[in-house]
Amino acid sequence: MSVSSxxxxxxxxxxxxxxxxxxFGAIVVGCGSSSDGSSGDSGKVQLVAYSTPQSxxxxxxxxxxxxxxxxxxVKFSNSFGASGDxxxxxxxxxxxxxxxxxxxTDVTRLVDSGQVAKDWQNNKYKGIxxxxxxxxxxxxxxxxxxxxxxxxxxxxxxxxxPNPFTSGGARWxxxxxxxxxxxxxxxxxxxxxxxxxVLSQAPVQPASARDALQAFVGGAGDVLISYExxxxxxxxxGEDVDYVIPDSTILIEQPAAVTVDAPQSATDFxxxxxxxxxQKIWGEQGYRPVNKSLVDESKFPTPKDEFTIAKFxxxxxxxxxxxxxxxxxxxxxxxxxxxxxxx
Amino acid sequence: MEAGLxxxxxxxxxxxxxxxxxxxxxxxxxxxxxxxxxxxxxxxQSVAALKLTVIxxxxxxxxxxxxxxxxxxVLVRDEFPGKGIVNSVIDLPFAxxxxxxxxxxxxxxxxxxxxxxxxxxxxxxxxxALLFVTLPFVVRAVQPLLLSLDRDxxxxxxxxxxxxxxxxxxxxxxxxLPGIAAGVALAFARALGEFGxxxxxxxxxxxxxxxxxxxxxxxxxxxxxxxxxxxSVVLLVISMVMLAFxxxxxxxxxxxxR
Numbered sequence: 001m002s003v004s005s006x007x008x009x010x011x012x013x014x015x016x017x018x019x020x021x022x023x024f025g026a027i028v029v030g031c032g033s034s035s036d037g038s039s040g041d042s043g044k045v046q047l048v049a050y051s052t053p054q055s056x057x058x059x060x061x062x063x064x065x066x067x068x069x070x071x072x073x074v075k076f077s078n079s080f081g082a083s084g085d086x087x088x089x090x091x092x093x094x095x096x097x098x099x100x101x102x103x104x105t106d107v108t109r110l111v112d113s114g115q116v117a118k119d120w121q122n123n124k125y126k127g128i129x130x131x132x133x134x135x136x137x138x139x140x141x142x143x144x145x146x147x148x149x150x151x152x153x154x155x156x157x158x159x160x161x162p163n164p165f166t167s168g169g170a171r172w173x174x175x176x177x178x179x180x181x182x183x184x185x186x187x188x189x190x191x192x193x194x195x196x197x198v199l200s201q202a203p204v205q206p207a208s209a210r211d212a213l214q215a216f217v218g219g220a221g222d223v224l225i226s227y228e229x230x231x232x233x234x235x236x237x238g239e240d241v242d243y244v245i246p247d248s249t250i251l252i253e254q255p256a257a258v259t260v261d262a263p264q265s266a267t268d269f270x271x272x273x274x275x276x277x278x279q280k281i282w283g284e285q286g287y288r289p290v291n292k293s294l295v296d297e298s299k300f301p302t303p304k305d306e307f308t309i310a311k312f313x314x315x316x317x318x319x320x321x322x323x324x325x326x327x328x329x330x331x332x333x334x335x336x337x338x339x340x341x342x343x
Numbered sequence: 344m345e346a347g348l349x350x351x352x353x354x355x356x357x358x359x360x361x362x363x364x365x366x367x368x369x370x371x372x373x374x375x376x377x378x379x380x381x382x383x384x385x386x387x388q389s390v391a392a393l394k395l396t397v398i399x400x401x402x403x404x405x406x407x408x409x410x411x412x413x414x415x416x417v418l419v420r421d422e423f424p425g426k427g428i429v430n431s432v433i434d435l436p437f438a439x440x441x442x443x444x445x446x447x448x449x450x451x452x453x454x455x456x457x458x459x460x461x462x463x464x465x466x467x468x469x470x471x472a473l474l475f476v477t478l479p480f481v482v483r484a485v486q487p488l489l490l491s492l493d494r495d496x497x498x499x500x501x502x503x504x505x506x507x508x509x510x511x512x513x514x515x516x517x518x519x520l521p522g523i524a525a526g527v528a529l530a531f532a533r534a535l536g537e538f539g540x541x542x543x544x545x546x547x548x549x550x551x552x553x554x555x556x557x558x559x560x561x562x563x564x565x566x567x568x569x570x571x572x573x574x575s576v577v578l579l580v581i582s583m584v585m586l587a588f589x590x591x592x593x594x595x596x597x598x599x600x601r
Contacts, residue, residue, distance in 0.1 A: 084563075163547045163561065165549070165561035165565055168564055204463075204552075206547060207547055214449070215449070218449055218450065218454060218455055219454025219455035220453065220454050326386060335387060335550070338387070338388070338391060
């Protein structure tokens with residue numbers, strides 16, 4: 001091969017590399033421009049939410065909103081997934097007008113990134129759009145006669161509860177057990193031991209609440225710790241399970257917000273969700289209305305010793321104190337349990 | 344097409360699809376300094392998860408090496424009704440979404456197991472799930488080698504008085520080794536990173552049945568992206584070591600061939 005031809009080859013490689021860099025740059029810029037500002041279409045609500053309320057939105061709330069004067073002609077584009085994943089996606093640029101998560105910290109992430117206004121809780125219901133409670137799901141007829149989290153220990157039952165590190169939502173379960181133990185007069189240390197004991201009786205810690213339900217329905221465990229709305233959804237779907245609401249359990253508060261550059265229709269939608277009509281639909285879908293006057297006590301009896309996350313100083317504090325993946329109290333418990341079984 | 348053009352295209356393509364993403368993960372893993380990287384990968388929970396994943400993956404590729412070769416042998420050398428169907432079934436694990444595989448295995452080996460095997464939520468479940476998703480690798484790598492293997496060599500050896508075992512160890516096995524090695528390497532790399540097939544069936548109990556990929560999922564959920572990247576880098580390095588080792592085995596196999 002002659003010298004000039006190999007030179008030519010080299011030159012064309014260089015040209016191609018430059019061209020490819022330009023193309024790469026164009027792709028990056030292209031992606032960047034497509035992911036901002038597109039939540040401005042006024043007739044469209046870009047909804048990003050955790051996975052559980054999907055049917056509540058698609059079959060109940062959105063069609064009902066579209067029947068109202070504010071909602072007439074409003075279109076929805078929906079995205080559902082694990083709460084933490086959804087929040088991180090929005091932070092990374094997924095277009096969103098209205099967001100609804102399982103945990104307050106998933107909204108806080110968007111406040112920190114400037115995508116949700118700092119005063120998002122500055123309204124009648126403090127940014128909470130629905131409630132639920134942590135319940136104990138049992139086999140049909142509750143054969144073990146479980147009434148409280150303590151019963152799981154006293155009756156030495158196998159329990160299914162999601163891994164609190166892969167499922168942010170499962171953290172409600174842990175705080176319910178912990179708070180109930182405190183309510184029964186235990187010290188903080190004793191209450192942590194109770195949580196530890198319950199976790200030691202979990203042969204499986206599925207990655208999400210839905211996976212946990214799947215495992216329980218598939219025969220794992222004597223009881224499942226889950227949200228009341230999940231239990232109701234399971235029954236509606238025809239699963240043969242019952243559920244018990246312990247006298248002492250946590251009120252789950254599910255937050256929602258609009259983003260700073262959301263169209264008016266997103267705000268209208270959120271206001272509709274807080275209206276009596278919207279709250280009633282939430283109730284029909286298995287969620288406790290945040291408007292206490294609309295809570296149907298026969299369907300949603302208020303637990304005698306109900307408490308909220310405020311009992312422990314709110315989610316920001318609890319996330320660090322209990323669920324830091326290295327120093328958090330629950331990380332330490334899991335470590336102790338892991339080490340003790342290795343011996 | 345001109346050589347330069349294709350080369351440039353390949354380089355660009357590989358950069359966009361593989362090299363830049365991998366480099367970004369490595370950069371993320373070390374973004375808080377090497378000390379933080381070491382803390383992330385040496386904390387007991389990640390060590391336990393990595394150990395479980397690596398040991399299960401090794402067991403899985405050993406089983407694959409034997410069973411995959413056997414399956415390839417039967418498919419190439421034996422004739423039986425329905426062979427075509429069996430042959431096409433081999434690739435199905437690739438086509439099935441892994442989460443569905445996990446669900447199916449859970450139904451089969453869970454607490455309500457119709458066949459009476461209760462493996463779900465144990466380390467055995469991890470192995471079963473990984474065996475399922477890695478089945479095709481060794482089979483498909485060995486099959487073409489077996490097909491192209493010159494049978495005259497075997498006949499010659501037989502006529503010279505070599506026994507069946509001797510024919511296998513001296514003629515067939517060395518010829519199949521590069522294929523087995525390549526299949527094993529791919530299966531191992533796949534097993535290390537598998538998430539979907541494990542997530543429902545593995546139990547996910549930290550320190551006991553939590554695989555590395557599920558642990559990484561937890562790190563991301565806990566907003567510890569650097570920790571997640573760090574453990575991923577360890578998995579990548581283990582994969583690379585395995586691939587390098589397999590390369591050596593293949594070279595040895597080729598030398599033996601001559």
